[in-house]
Amino acid sequence: MKPTLTIFWKELKGHLTSPSYYAITFFYTLLMSYIYFVQLRSFSQRSLQYMIQSQGRGDGLNLHQQVIAGHISFINLIFLFLVPIITVKYFTEEKKARTFDLLLTSPITATQIVMGKMMAAIAATWILVAISLIFPVVTSLFAQIQWGVLASSYIGIFLLAAIYASIGVFASSLTDSVLVSGFMGIILCLFTWFVSWGSEISENPLMQEIFGYLSIAKHFGQFIQGSVEIVGFAFCFSLIFFFGFITQRVVESARWR
Amino acid sequence: MIEITNLTKSYGTLKAIDRLNFKVNKGEIVGFLGPNGAGKSTTMKIITGFMPPTDGMVKVSGFDVFEDPIEVKKRIGYLPETPPLYTDMYVQDYLAYVAKLKGVTKGKVKNGVDTALQKANLQDVRKRMIRNLSKGYRQRVGIAQAIVSDPEILILDEPTVGLDPKQVAEIRTLIRSLAGHHTVVLSTHILSEVQAICERIIIINKGKIVAEDTLEGLNRRMSGVTRLVLKIKRPNQEFEKSLKDMSGVVHCSGGHGLYSLDINDAQSMPEKIAEHAVKSNVGLLEMKSQDMNLEDIFIKLTS
Numbered sequence: 001m002k003p004t005l006t007i008f009w010k011e012l013k014g015h016l017t018s019p020s021y022y023a024i025t026f027f028y029t030l031l032m033s034y035i036y037f038v039q040l041r042s043f044s045q046r047s048l049q050y051m052i053q054s055q056g057r058g059d060g061l062n063l064h065q066q067v068i069a070g071h072i073s074f075i076n077l078i079f080l081f082l083v084p085i086i087t088v089k090y091f092t093e094e095k096k097a098r099t100f101d102l103l104l105t106s107p108i109t110a111t112q113i114v115m116g117k118m119m120a121a122i123a124a125t126w127i128l129v130a131i132s133l134i135f136p137v138v139t140s141l142f143a144q145i146q147w148g149v150l151a152s153s154y155i156g157i158f159l160l161a162a163i164y165a166s167i168g169v170f171a172s173s174l175t176d177s178v179l180v181s182g183f184m185g186i187i188l189c190l191f192t193w194f195v196s197w198g199s200e201i202s203e204n205p206l207m208q209e210i211f212g213y214l215s216i217a218k219h220f221g222q223f224i225q226g227s228v229e230i231v232g233f234a235f236c237f238s239l240i241f242f243f244g245f246i247t248q249r250v251v252e253s254a255r256w257r
Numbered sequence: 258m259i260e261i262t263n264l265t266k267s268y269g270t271l272k273a274i275d276r277l278n279f280k281v282n283k284g285e286i287v288g289f290l291g292p293n294g295a296g297k298s299t300t301m302k303i304i305t306g307f308m309p310p311t312d313g314m315v316k317v318s319g320f321d322v323f324e325d326p327i328e329v330k331k332r333i334g335y336l337p338e339t340p341p342l343y344t345d346m347y348v349q350d351y352l353a354y355v356a357k358l359k360g361v362t363k364g365k366v367k368n369g370v371d372t373a374l375q376k377a378n379l380q381d382v383r384k385r386m387i388r389n390l391s392k393g394y395r396q397r398v399g400i401a402q403a404i405v406s407d408p409e410i411l412i413l414d415e416p417t418v419g420l421d422p423k424q425v426a427e428i429r430t431l432i433r434s435l436a437g438h439h440t441v442v443l444s445t446h447i448l449s450e451v452q453a454i455c456e457r458i459i460i461i462n463k464g465k466i467v468a469e470d471t472l473e474g475l476n477r478r479m480s481g482v483t484r485l486v487l488k489i490k491r492p493n494q495e496f497e498k499s500l501k502d503m504s505g506v507v508h509c510s511g512g513h514g515l516y517s518l519d520i521n522d523a524q525s526m527p528e529k530i531a532e533h534a535v536k537s538n539v540g541l542l543e544m545k546s547q548d549m550n551l552e553d554i555f556i557k558l559t560s
Contacts (some may be wrong), residue, residue, distance in 0.1 A: 006357040018345065102341035102402070105305045106358040154334040255309065255326075 003108040007116025008123075011090070015124045024086065028078060029131060036071055036135045043067050064146050064153075068136055069224050072153050075132050076220070079125070079164050080193075084185025087121045087168030088178050091251075095176035100254070110252040114169070118244055121165040129154070129161050149226035156223025159236035160216070164189050166243035173250045192216045192239070258283045258410060258440045264313035274464040275301040276313070283409075284437045288455030289444040296464040297444040301412050302440070305335045317410065326452050331360055334408035334439075336416055340399025344388040348379060348398055351387060352405050354494060359406035369405050376431060392419045400428065402445045404435070411435065413443040415505060429453050483523040484547045485530065490540025503533065507541035517547075525556055 015021045047061045094100040103113055136150055171185035197213030199208045212218060219232040259281040264274045274296040281287050289297050302308040304315055306326045315322040317329045343351055352370045361369050374380050377397045382390060387398060396419050404410055416432065417425045430453050435441055445451060451458050451472075458475055460468040468475065489496070492514040500516060501509045507524045508519040520526040527544065534541040 003358060003360075006354065010354050014343075014345065034303060080356075097342065097344065098337060098339040099341040099343055100309060101337045101339075102355065102358070105330055105333065105335045105337075106355075107327045107360050109327070205425050255306075 003112045008119045011120030063231040080189045083164035084168040088182040090117050091173040115250045122162045125161040125165045152223045152226045152228045163239045166240045170243045170247045173247045260316040262314045265311050267311045286436045286441040286455050288451030288458045291461040295461045332409045334403035336399050336403040336409045338414045342387045349383040355402045356405045360364045373401040373405040411441045485518045488543035
């Protein structure tokens with residue numbers, strides 16, 4: 001466990017002392033601020049119209065459905081591209097700088113290397129998710145927030161970010177080219193969203209059900225709706241574990257290739 | 258300490274090393290000498306567990322490199338051809354990280370880093386970023402990372418490459434001072450380097466060991482042959498032939514007034530050759546002795 005933590009702290013510190021991580025965070029926050037502001041503004045206008053039309057009857061529009069859910073889906077959209085870019089350096093740079101030799105000749109196992117790096121990648125993306133929490137929290141100062149649904153949505157996006165991070169680390173273990181690995185990471189992340197399309201060409205009900213369970217959109221959608229189900233956790237953790245496992249195989253293969 | 262039996266590594270049909278056998282004893286400094294592409298780095302990579310062999314066995318302190326890689330790696334400090342440096346880290350942070358990776362316990366990390374900095378003479382740059390260091394300093398950081406965990410065995414792949422003469426001398430002194438406490442295997446293609454540092458020399462060429470001896474033993478084998486370069490003004494065939502036929506001349510090559518002669522007696526032969534040249538009236542312009550280079554040693558040792 002100790003070598004895992006050594007690698008984890010080194011990688012995380014690498015992010016937190018690197019100007020590029022701050023630059024990425026800055027532009028990500030900037031874009032998110034703009035979009036959140038626009039969404040909230042248009043929601044308040046619609047809400048006002050609705051109140052006038054309904055003459056104060058009814059519950060009003062749902063803030064979570066119309067703003068927060070959009071906010072979280074938007075984070076997901078950025079992360080599809082951003083996370084593979086953040087994690088691209090994990091193995092490509094080690095291979096380029098020949099520091100991979102150092103890791104492979106140190107008394108640590110491939111599993112420890114991969115676990116340390118994956119934990120750091122997940123932590124680095126979770127920092128970005130945590131920043132996005134500022135928006136709903138500030139909104140709660142002047143509007144009513146449904147905390148329960150917000151929490152479940154954030155569990156969803158935290159898990160999704162962890163999946164993308166594990167995919168990104170896997171992609172970076174495959175080559176020593178930043179460009180190729182970044183591109184592969186993005187494609188694989190996008191692929192997780194399109195796998196479920198397979199259900200449309202399958203006529204077998206069993207296959208359709210299997211494809212349905214593979215659908216990240218379905219599980220993520222449930223978290224956003226406020227329903228926290230074991231199957232959602234199981235799906236996310238198995239994906240993270242799967243990509244962790246194949247990354248471990250790739251790193252281990254350097255020893256016998 | 259290190260036992261190598263029938264070690265073979267092939268890349269496709271190319272055999273990088275071919276059935277190597279040798280032993281390194283505790284506290285020794287062994288020089289691995291060979292031209293570029295002889296298989297020095299490959300052998301070292303296999304000993305460190307970085308790369309598997311195609312065939313054969315490596316044992317380090319009684320542990321098989323491929324049965325117990327972790328135990329072996331704990332005991333080895335390795336400096337690869339390219340020092341493995343994280344350029345965006347500070348020198349002391351980097352060394353602390355390597356020490357932790359090598360399994361140095363928490364309380365001993367700081368001490369290990371300080372000792373390594375002091376041994377590699379890096380105290381002045383300990384708070385500098387590796388990116389901003391010159392090549393010589395980077396090489397020294399590379400050596401510092403190899404010794405930071407105080408390993409029993411040091412594997413140094415061309416440790417003095419890229420250093421200026423003063424630094425080369427410092428590093429050689431450093432490596433010599435490590436003997437006894439550490440077992441050192443270092444590779445180089447510079448003959449004078451092994452002569453300056455090593456107690457025992459293994460010469461490797463085209464993946465095979467061509468000689469394995471102590472420094473004195475090798476010198477003894479090499480003694481008796483000296484090379485002379487001879488330059489004359491008026492070459493003629495008769496003189497060339499007489500040179501080749503002279504007793505004491507082992508080998509003669511060249512032509513058109515410039516000859517390279519291997520002679521077996523450095524005391525009397527130069528005088529005889531000079532006399533012969535003067536008598537033949539070919540216009541002796543120059544005569545000097547020349548050091549044998551690695552290639553010549555291989556030719557001598559393998560023939």
